[in-house]
Amino acid sequence: MASAPRNSPRTVDTSPPLSPAPPLSPPVVGTAAAGGTPSPTGFTTGVFPAAEPAAGSSAGKASTAIRLLGILCNWSPFACFNAAAMAHLELPPEYSFMRVMCIGRINQALILRAFEYGADGVILLECRDEDCRYGPGPEVGHSNVDRVRRLLHLLGIGQSRLVEKSFQAHEKEELVRTLWEFAAQIKALGPNPAKPPQERRSA
């Protein structure tokens, strides 16, 4: 997936967003940010409840229903996420989001477990390497993603179902665009072929 240059100059974006990028839906007032969550902003707790697997939200597409997990670092990515919701930018309904203090907290097992529990794609939304509050967080993320992608390749699940992307705190449009792009990419791939039977039964 296309990624912004890592070391782009840090700027404070105070200007109102210009025209949204093509995959980015126009701002919709009062849209539930996560599927099945009727909250107008979705920010009462900061963590969205698990989205029902696109139940009704992607109308008429039940056969290709996918479930995505977005893991947000509490700092830059969550600031973007918060700002996106404040600006009422629409997010793909297939996501469940999980907020963690640092992407370095996520280990290989937690990523694999998302797939074990039926995720069709996992995206790690992290800070830029140089912005980490704790030091090595994003680097831990890179190494975990690298190794889990190799395991996913062995399993035949495919490396493209796991991606990571870093953001600066003002990049709300980029965050929303990334989420739409990843959702589109996974929709094109279809559901994860390696869902354990229990997950297939519950879906």
Next chain:
Amino acid sequence: MKLGDPRVKQLVQENALALCIECGKCSASCPRMLTGKEYSPRILAHKLIAEPDSETYIENSVWECLTCGLCEERCPSGVEISQFILQMRTLLAGTKGLKGYRSHDGALHSWMRLMTAPGLKQNRLGWVGPELRVARTGKVAFFSGCAPYFDVFFTQIGVDTLAAARAAVRLLNFLDIVPVLLENERCCGHDLLWTGDRENFEALCRLNYQEFRAAGVEEVVVTCPECYQVLARFLPEVVPGSELKVTLLTDLLLREVSKGGVSFRPFVRRATYQDPCRLGRIPGGVETPRALLGSIPGLELKEMRNSGRSAVCCGNNAFINCDAYSKRVQVERLQEAKATRADLLVTACPKCMIHLTCAMRDPYRHGRLSLEVRDLATILADSIEWSRGDNAAEAVSR
């Protein structure tokens, strides 16, 4: 579930726990007990027979056992502790959920469960180079198990589990056997079985059996003793009527070597051998690897203080409950290996390799425990050759 439950009573009866005479040989042998863990097979047996209200103690103990089987080896009454632990774990997991702290946060168990998907299309044969002759269908298969996965997961500790798989195929090729390698074989399920996840274990067994049948496989050759235990002993329980023949590569090799015509190039090293628990408890499991190592000229095998049927476990099993006590078992085991003044530690199980290598890397030991670890198959594959009459005899005498 209460321990007065008839199912528990039945397990106690089936596994001969009532025959326990409380001699304490089990606890005196238990590696976990000897390193200070609050776990005792003797007290577990006593509580099960006499104090069934000690539910917490019993349940915790069930998850603490290494299932290495050393207690059974020494029990004069034939109490089957490992079998009991296995059945209790299955029972407890079914009623109270899976317990036991998973090492690596359960990543290994996750990928094993992911493999229960019937439509899985793996890319697991990337390690097969052009030097190896392999087939898609045929009568004899080689089962590589989790080796490709371990290779990715344990790269950071420098364990090369695929070396053993390549060596096994080389050895089979040497004997003019072109083994079937299955693109979609699954993990054998050993770790799921021994952590009580019977449902997914059985799913893996059935899928593996289907894969073998589809490729026309009649005999499966394995190097990993855990895979051997599962495929030879537990798979027929899950797939009744399975006529799959399971052979340990070491047994196959010893048969061929004893026919004559095969010899080994000299390999001058002072080595010691770690008996894998799953291998040491089966007939011939102690003698066969030693016989093979003994036929390599120049290789001096130095036994550790506890070896053969008394060998101590590598400290962990089924990737659960790795803790400070496991570490202590490993450190003591490595100290025993060091005391032999060997410069090579040979083992026959990838898990022994992983666990012992992990303990060697402890920064607080400053490399004092480090020792080259190699799989038995790699050593054999590197020195096997056809006998050349006088030349071979000369090589031996040199």
